[in-house]
Amino acid sequence: MSWPMDMLILVFVIISGIGAITVRDLLGAAILFGAYSFLMCILWAIMGAVDVAFTEASVGAGVSTVLFVAAVFRTTRRTRD
Amino acid sequence: MKIVALASVLLCGGILIFGTAGFPDFGDPLSPPASHVSPHYIEEAVAETSVPNIVTAVLADYRGFDTLFETAVVFSAAMACFFLLRVFREDERSPSEKLYRHLPTGIILRIDPGGKAPQSNEFEPIDPTWVPHDMIVKTTTRLIIPFIQLFGLYVIAHGHHSPGGGFQGGVILGSSLILYALSQNLRMAIGRMGETVSAVFCAAGVFIYAGAGALCLLMGANFLDYAALSPLFGVDAIQARSLGILVVEIGVGLAVMSAMVWIYYNLASVGRHQEGL
Numbered sequence: 001m002s003w004p005m006d007m008l009i010l011v012f013v014i015i016s017g018i019g020a021i022t023v024r025d026l027l028g029a030a031i032l033f034g035a036y037s038f039l040m041c042i043l044w045a046i047m048g049a050v051d052v053a054f055t056e057a058s059v060g061a062g063v064s065t066v067l068f069v070a071a072v073f074r075t076t077r078r079t080r081d
Numbered sequence: 082m083k084i085v086a087l088a089s090v091l092l093c094g095g096i097l098i099f100g101t102a103g104f105p106d107f108g109d110p111l112s113p114p115a116s117h118v119s120p121h122y123i124e125e126a127v128a129e130t131s132v133p134n135i136v137t138a139v140l141a142d143y144r145g146f147d148t149l150f151e152t153a154v155v156f157s158a159a160m161a162c163f164f165l166l167r168v169f170r171e172d173e174r175s176p177s178e179k180l181y182r183h184l185p186t187g188i189i190l191r192i193d194p195g196g197k198a199p200q201s202n203e204f205e206p207i208d209p210t211w212v213p214h215d216m217i218v219k220t221t222t223r224l225i226i227p228f229i230q231l232f233g234l235y236v237i238a239h240g241h242h243s244p245g246g247g248f249q250g251g252v253i254l255g256s257s258l259i260l261y262a263l264s265q266n267l268r269m270a271i272g273r274m275g276e277t278v279s280a281v282f283c284a285a286g287v288f289i290y291a292g293a294g295a296l297c298l299l300m301g302a303n304f305l306d307y308a309a310l311s312p313l314f315g316v317d318a319i320q321a322r323s324l325g326i327l328v329v330e331i332g333v334g335l336a337v338m339s340a341m342v343w344i345y346y347n348l349a350s351v352g353r354h355q356e357g358l
Contacts, residue, residue, distance in 0.1 A: 050244040051134075051136040051137075051244045051245070051246070051249075053244075054236075054244045054245060054249045055248055055249055055252075058249050058252040058253055058256070059248070059249075059252050062252065062256050063252055063255065063256050063259065063341055063345075066256070066259055066263070066345070067344065067345060067348055070345060070348045070349040071348055073349070074348075074349075074351055
């Protein structure tokens with residue numbers, strides 16, 4: 001049961017990882033990176049590393065996404081120089 | 082040039098993937114890491130430290146030195162953000178008119194340069210990068226933040242028995258303050274927990290951790306050998322290791338919480354601490 005489940009999540013991890021580096025919108029990249037972290041968190045939990053999953057959920061999907069969005073908020077569409 | 086770069090990346094990746102063939106199998110009981118230290122941790126951790134969550138025992142006790150420097154890394158990340166981003170002069174690029182909201186009615190006043198700012202405390206200054214007044218968001222976050230903070234404290238204190246510990250609890254506490262800054266505005270969050278407080282807490286967290294280790298030295302044991310603290314806590318050596326882990330986790334939580342908040346302040350306002358996300 002759990003074997004195809006983590007394969008499925010691993011595929012989603014790869015898709016969101018590739019999406020985060022290819023998408024041209026910075027905000028979209030930040031959101032995709034948050035999704036990547038959340039999927040990694042599920043993967044850690046499936047593998048039984050609950051402490052790591054907890055850290056990934058709080059740091060990766062939570063605070064670092066907020067910090068990325070805060071940094072993107074300070075950028076402009078076109079470069080100023 | 083691009084072809085050379087691609088070729089070198091593919092070569093390195095290929096060598097790394099080829100190298101994984103020499104790894105022990107997943108969960109192999111005869112692999113070197115699974116045959117020396119891991120059995121000791123799994124079999125003896127509860128008896129030696131009275132901490133049921135082995136991960137916490139390994140992180141804060143057996144590998145306490147690693148965690149000390151992880152905390153120092155978080156501290157230096159916050160310091161680096163401060164040194165890179167913080168500016169102390171006024172923002173000359175910001176629009177010179179000031180905006181004030183009359184709290185009972187929600188009317189916005191625009192004060193042109195040279196105009197007199199309203200003195201009554203029924204007015205609050207708002208950011209020119211204007212976010213509309215949203216009563217539902219503000220009230221909901223006001224209700225939910227105490228519970229988030231309580232959960233953060235629980236995660237720090239209950240790390241001995243369940244997943245969690247200083248890092249996760251500190252991040253949860255810090256994100257509750259970031260949520261406050263997001264839902265209200267940056268100035269109100271800075272009013273709650275200022276920059277000086279964040280800096281002092283951040284340093285104090287690392288100091289608590291390193292101080293607990295140094296105290297063990299003073300009691301005549303190795304650095305971070307909490308068993309030496311048993312006369313101070315008034316318990317036996319095994320319980321003292323458990324309590325020493327708690328002290329260290331509190332230090333980690335304090336450092337991580339204030340580092341997150343401090344980094345957010347500097348990042349969201351480009352170091353000016355006036356207006357931000």
